Amino acid sequence: MTYLVQNWRSVGSLVVEHLWLTLSALAIALVIAVPTSILLVRIPRLRGPVLGLLGVLYTIPSLSLLVLLIPLLGLGYWPAVVTLVIYAQLVLVRNLVVGLTEIDAAILEAANGMGMNGWQRLIIVEFPLALPLLLAGLRIATLSTIGIATIAAFINAGGLGMLLFDGVRSSNQEKIVAGAIAVSLLAFGANALLRQVERWSRRGLDA
Amino acid sequence: MSMLVADELTKLFPGESQPAVDAVSFTVEPGEFIVLLGPSGCGKTTLLKMINRLYEPTSGRFFIEGVDAHDMPVTELRRRIGYAIQQTGLFPHLRIAQNIAVVPRLLGWPRERIEARIDELLDLVGLPREFRQRYPRQLSGGQQQRVGLARALAADPAMMLMDEPFGALDAITRTRLQDELMAIQRKLHKTILFVTHDIEEALRLADRVMVMKDGRIVQFATPLMLLAQPEDPFVAELTGASDLLRQLSLITVERALAHPGLQPSTDETADLTPLHPQDDLRLALTRLLSVGDEGLVVVEDGRTCGRLTLSHLQAVLRDPALLGAQR
Numbered sequence: 001m002t003y004l005v006q007n008w009r010s011v012g013s014l015v016v017e018h019l020w021l022t023l024s025a026l027a028i029a030l031v032i033a034v035p036t037s038i039l040l041v042r043i044p045r046l047r048g049p050v051l052g053l054l055g056v057l058y059t060i061p062s063l064s065l066l067v068l069l070i071p072l073l074g075l076g077y078w079p080a081v082v083t084l085v086i087y088a089q090l091v092l093v094r095n096l097v098v099g100l101t102e103i104d105a106a107i108l109e110a111a112n113g114m115g116m117n118g119w120q121r122l123i124i125v126e127f128p129l130a131l132p133l134l135l136a137g138l139r140i141a142t143l144s145t146i147g148i149a150t151i152a153a154f155i156n157a158g159g160l161g162m163l164l165f166d167g168v169r170s171s172n173q174e175k176i177v178a179g180a181i182a183v184s185l186l187a188f189g190a191n192a193l194l195r196q197v198e199r200w201s202r203r204g205l206d207a
Numbered sequence: 208m209s210m211l212v213a214d215e216l217t218k219l220f221p222g223e224s225q226p227a228v229d230a231v232s233f234t235v236e237p238g239e240f241i242v243l244l245g246p247s248g249c250g251k252t253t254l255l256k257m258i259n260r261l262y263e264p265t266s267g268r269f270f271i272e273g274v275d276a277h278d279m280p281v282t283e284l285r286r287r288i289g290y291a292i293q294q295t296g297l298f299p300h301l302r303i304a305q306n307i308a309v310v311p312r313l314l315g316w317p318r319e320r321i322e323a324r325i326d327e328l329l330d331l332v333g334l335p336r337e338f339r340q341r342y343p344r345q346l347s348g349g350q351q352q353r354v355g356l357a358r359a360l361a362a363d364p365a366m367m368l369m370d371e372p373f374g375a376l377d378a379i380t381r382t383r384l385q386d387e388l389m390a391i392q393r394k395l396h397k398t399i400l401f402v403t404h405d406i407e408e409a410l411r412l413a414d415r416v417m418v419m420k421d422g423r424i425v426q427f428a429t430p431l432m433l434l435a436q437p438e439d440p441f442v443a444e445l446t447g448a449s450d451l452l453r454q455l456s457l458i459t460v461e462r463a464l465a466h467p468g469l470q471p472s473t474d475e476t477a478d479l480t481p482l483h484p485q486d487d488l489r490l491a492l493t494r495l496l497s498v499g500d501e502g503l504v505v506v507e508d509g510r511t512c513g514r515l516t517l518s519h520l521q522a523v524l525r526d527p528a529l530l531g532a533q534r
């Protein structure tokens with residue numbers, strides 16, 4: 001704890017790095033996952049193969065994936081982001097696909113019968129109804145991204161992982177504890193915040 | 208001009224040998240309340256869903272106010288036709304006001320007009336305006352169905368399609384909603400196509416009933432005609448046509464009194480339980496039997512307008528002209 005207090009400036013900049021890595025990876029992951037999910041909902045026979053592939057990617061240990069990408073992307077920020085985006089895909093796509101396909105058929109029939117076109121139905125009806133499940137997926141993805149981003153310090157991507165690796169290298173117990181506490185606080189905070197967003201997205205849906 | 212003209216409408220679903228709807232032709236006039244009646248699988252819902260093109264006909268055409276529906280953009284066609292279904296299909300994430308406003312929004316109505324319309328519709332279907340801000344789940348089944356009705360009426364469509372809208376409600380709520388739908392219909396004169404498998408509901412609501420079986424129309428006639436002159440053993444069985452009480456329940460006292468074959472009675476003995484001209488003859492018969500008198504006085508607004516006797520009832524049941532007339 002004393003380490004955190006005494007070095008708040010450098011820890012603070014590591015937190016900012018960690019957040020930046022996490023948020024940019026999640027943003028990119030969402031931009032990929034949303035259209036992918038819509039595609040999988042519209043073309044059901046793609047669902048099995050694509051979710052299977054994402055499942056396989058998800059099982060690769062994160063450290064190996066980071067190292068595997070070094071020959072392609074080198075060290076630093078980008079290979080770390082690519083890795084995080086890949087890990088987030090499975091849970092985001094799976095949750096959004098389930099959210100979109102589980103909508104009551106009567107609701108979709110009403111939407112069509114009232115004269116909505118495909119886009120209007122997606123924006124007015126389908127997406128809002130799938131949002132709670134997407135946000136639940138996003139929360140899980142955020143927590144795992146914060147965790148995996150710690151390991152990304154191994155390939156010089158920065159973030160709070162630096163504290164941990166430095167601590168291990170120099171046998172500095174305080175640094176290790178400080179890093180662990182900081183990452184945990186970050187994860188707790190993100191979890192609490194996203195839970196609130198999820199609750200807001202469910203208004204009207206729970207009786 | 209006829210509201211709806213169907214010409215040899217056919218729907219054959221892929222992989223099936225029998226068409227769900229088989230070369231069906233009919234005409235519906237503006238303001239008619241048509242009930243599509245038949246057992247499940249008879250094609251009534253399929254026929255209904257062809258009218259707003261949720262199902263595209265395999266062959267045949269239909270015309271709405273003279274225009275071939277196939278030539279209209281499908282979203283435009285649907286926005287012009289009100290649509291209400293059994294499961295209500297209310298959007299659970301939208302408040303009641305937003306649910307009602309969907310079609311007007313799609314049509315690009317200005318905001319003030321939409322807001323005024325929501326209040327007007329809530330009044331019409333008998334829901335308090337405070338319900339605007341509620342979500343569908345916070346309402347009872349009957350209340351949700353009222354919202355479904357308001358939503359279907361939102362853009363003031365000339366035609367409404369209703370697919371067993373009261374099918375999931377308890378008997379008391381269903382009867383109440385039927386009454387209110389009839390009251391609304393007397394006010395608005397929509398052309399309504401209403402699907403049900405409930406014979407009582409069909410006889411109660413319809414100007415004309417379209418009885419369907421195996422994708423074909425078996426008979427398309429007034430409720431009274433179905434009971435009095437079923438064209439098919441199937442119709443007779445379905446409607447229980449031998450049931451005199453049912454026939455009597457569809458004729459008003461007023462109509463029986465106006466029957467030309469009978470002299471108006473002049474006997475004006477005061478009666479403890481006078482009839483009203485709008486009472487049906489089933490009620491009249493029940494009263495006649497329980498009172499044990501030969502006739503009952505008919506009173507409207509304190510004025511005696513006639514005396515109904517058993518011979519009125521007999522004359523009515525023997526008269527095909529009266530049976531053919533609409534209520």
